[in-house]
Amino acid sequence: MIALRADIDALPIEEATGLPYRSQNQGVMHACGHDIHTSVMLGAALLLKEREAELPGRVRILFQPAEENFGGAKTLIRAGALEEVSAIFGMHNEPGLPVGEFATRGGAFYANVDRFVFKVTGKGAHAARPHEGRDAILLASQLVTVLQSVASREVNTLDSVVLSVTRIQGGNTWNVLPESVELEGTLRTHSSEVQQRVKARVSEIAAGFASAFGAQIDVFWYAGPTALVNDARWADFASEVAARAGYRTHHADLHLGGEDFAVYLQHIPGAFVSIGSASEYGLHHPAFNPDERLIAPAAHYFARLAEEALQHI
CATH class of the missing domain: 3.40.630.10 (Zn peptidases)
Structure with missing residues (x-):
């Protein structure tokens, strides 16, 4: 059949x-x-x-x-x-x-698909007194930039990899630094070896950022099709x-x-x-x-x- x-x-x-x-x-x-x-x-x-x-x-x-x-x-x-x-x-x-x-x-032919969600938790504060908090928006913004270096600088250029942040969500008013920010996006690869290496490196970077900023970053991965x-x-x-x-x-x-x-x-x-x-x-x-x-x-x-x-x- x-x-x-x-x-x-x-x-x-x-x-x-x-x-x-x-x-x-x-x-x-x-x-x-x-x-x-x-x-x-x-x-x-x-x-x-x-x-x-x-x-x-x-x-x-x-x-x-x-x-x-x-x-x-x-x-x-x-x-x-x-x-x-x-x-x-x-x-x-x-x-x-x-x-x-x-x-x-x-x-x-088509790629491995992984979805990721980062929950960045800092410390909320008044926007005029950022030194009293841990700015989750600043941390999330820098994290977005650094994540792009994983694909461009840590993977062989002959290997297919795309890492895209597609959603940033945090805060609900103009004069408050929010307690937390969420990042969401997707990783696309053709090689399972590259897939696992990039996921591990992303988690390492998140842990390093959390330590450097005195914040917490939880990383969640959701597998799509292989x-x-x-x-x-x-x-x-x-x-x-x-x-x-x-x-x-x-x-x-x-x-x-x-x-x-x-x-x-x-x-x-x-x-x-x-x-x-x-x-x-x-x-x-x-x-x-x-x-x-x-x-x-x-x-x-x-x-x-x-x-x-x-x-x-």
């Missing part, structure tokens, strides 16, 4: 495309194109159903929720979605590629089928986004691919608008990929 997977969830973003068929739910938008992925796999399912009697095996279509919070793949696996499945394929639309173009790669590693054989096979289907194929660059399709590939072989969607705006942008002309050829491609893969398992 071959499995095809589409993710189906949206994002908490207010849509700004102005399209007549834009989201009708305030603050909810398909800003990552999962509606496109679902349409593609529905199309593939219809095409495969028309040829069901001629197929040399069975195809299972997975419509997966909760990709954005990285829990959906595990839920489907626990429900038995991979039982009897020999190989699995999935896709993501790629706004940086024109429609009609295709990319994948064997081996590491690196997505395509099976080399199936990645090459997917690219060969794409070329025969009329796509212009490319060897994909490493991607620092996260993708919980990686969880399936920890259990069975398969490949994840990129299909060009030619959007002026990128993924997770409120004006993201993928070119829907990708749907029909991609549906035909995945139907063909599943049928040909059945002949090679």
Whole structure:
């Protein structure tokens, strides 16, 4: 059996495309194109159903929720979605590629994803008397700057690593130095060795800052999906089928986004691919608008990929 997977969830973003068929739910938008992925796999399912009697095996279509919070793949696996499945394929639309173009790669493709939260606790004080406190905002600000040196100065430049602080929250009025500040962000890596080394170094830096400033810094790590590693054989096979289907194929660059399709590939072989969607705006942008002309050829491609893969398992 071959499995095809589409993710189906949206994002908490207010849509700004102005399209007549834009989201009708305030603050909810398909800003990552999962509606496109679902349409593609529905199309593939219809095409495969028309040829069901001629197929040399069975195809299972997975419509997966909760990709954005990285829990959906595990839920489907626990429900038995991979039982009897020999190989699995999935896709993501790629706004940086024109429609009609295709990319994948064997081996590491998408990144390990880690979320971190730092709770910086100092001592609150009047803003006019900072010497009576321990300024958590000052400490947090310097910590943000120094953390960037871990990626730029302590990791081989040939290794992929991104460390981004995405939220700073502290204080609630203009004349009080707050007791605590929270920092939140993400670490992205392809190598588990680099991942563990950076996490350890970040914790060391936090401890050093806490000691130097006479404050407390608690570091919390939350693991997302591991690196997505395509099976080399199936990645090459997917690219060969794409070329025969009329796509212009490319060897994909490493991607620092996260993708919980990686969880399936920890259990069975398969490949994840990129299909060009030619959007002026990128993924997770409120004006993201993928070119829907990708749907029909991609549906035909995945139907063909599943049928040909059945002949090679």
